[in-house]
Amino acid sequence: MTFPNRIAIQPMEGADADIMGSPTDQTKSRYLGYAEGCAGIIWFEACSIGFHQSRTHNKMLVINEENLPEFKILVADVKRRSEDTLSEIGLEGKAALIIQLSHAGRYRVERSPASPAMAYRFPVLDEAFGIT
Ligand SMILES: Cc1cc2nc3c(=O)[nH]c(=O)nc-3n(C[C@H](O)[C@H](O)[C@H](O)COP(=O)(O)O)c2cc1C
Secondary structure, three states: OOOOOOOOEEEOOOOOOOOOOOOOHHHHHHHHHHHHOOEEEEEEEEEEEEOOOOOOOOOOEEEEOHHHHHHHHHHHHHHHHHHHHHHHHHOOOOOEEEEEEOHHHOOOOOOOOOOOOOOOOOOOHHHHHHOO
């Protein structure tokens, strides 16, 4: 894969997802802005792989079967905007899009015995987060 340039947007949570974890207008505006900035790589922020057991906070993006169409629209819009703005400065192609899929592990917002999530014990963090 050849990137249009070496400007890379690092994954950065905006904490602006809606109640279901879907991208809001604010989320979309951020990603369209990255495309308008002519980035060659746009690395989408931490996006939870589950609604209940793997989010760090309640405004985190969640990707699932239900809201997949919304993500597809976002991706198509960002690609189009990227292609348009890159061509305005004489560059071909569009930004490569990557998404960071996330499970918050010990930092997940909802915990239950049915959702064990720790790979290892870390006494300091376990104590700080009340993990027994
Ligand atoms: C508000 C904010 C949200 C961030 N969200 C993520 C994230 O979702 N995933 C991730 O891997 N890093 C995240 N980071 C870390 C950044 O991607 C980046 O690695 C970090 O800011 C260090 O880069 P810098 O030295 O250029 O600031 C976040 C950083 C900030 C400031």
